[in-house]
Amino acid sequence: MNPSALLLERLGTLIHQSVRDDAARHGLLPIHVQVLGYLAQANRYSNLPIAIAEYFGITRGTVSQTLAVLERKGLVVKRPDPKHGRRIHLELTRAGRAVLEDSWAQRLDAALAAADGGGEGLEAGLRGLLTELQRLNGQRAFGICRQCVHFQGTPVNATCGLTGEPLAEEQTSRLCREWSAPAEAGS
Incomplete structure (x- = not known):
């Protein structure tokens, strides 16, 4: 292993x-x-x-x-x-x-x-691992609202591009079941 x-x-x-x-x-x-x-x-x-x-x-x-x-x-x-x-x-x-x-x-x-190293690099690596395991297991992704492809605007003035609804700032840092990964840069 x-x-x-x-x-x-x-x-x-x-x-x-x-x-x-x-x-x-x-x-x-x-x-x-x-x-x-x-x-x-x-x-x-x-x-x-x-x-x-x-x-x-x-x-x-x-x-x-x-x-x-x-x-x-x-x-x-x-x-x-x-x-x-x-x-x-x-x-x-x-x-x-x-x-x-x-x-x-x-x-x-x-x-x-x-x-040590508990910053963005660790988070990105764990997110990638989680995404791949969810894909392999056929599970819904879930993720932080403001890191979603549907997130529009800024945390203080945000809208969900999927639903068209405005988002309160405190909602943008929470888990969302409608989350979708943003497209990779250069893809």
């Missing part, structure tokens, strides 16, 4: 262990904590039950059961979409955000900040 593959496998194991520890500390399952973390990063096109299923590669039934637990524990609320009939958006409550304090994601951010 390639040494990089071994390192990635070990990193994945350590992250998974941290997620399990965080979940146990709050009386939750790992998927519950992962969904909370996802929702903390999701934009308005991605804070939907179907997007959660796509992002984690789980069934709608599993998403429904997960959301029922998170709602019952007061960690998320469902909000109807004013424009789209039966569509609901999911939002973290204060208690949901509190679960994410001192979480595995924050520890990972701190470790990346402290690591």
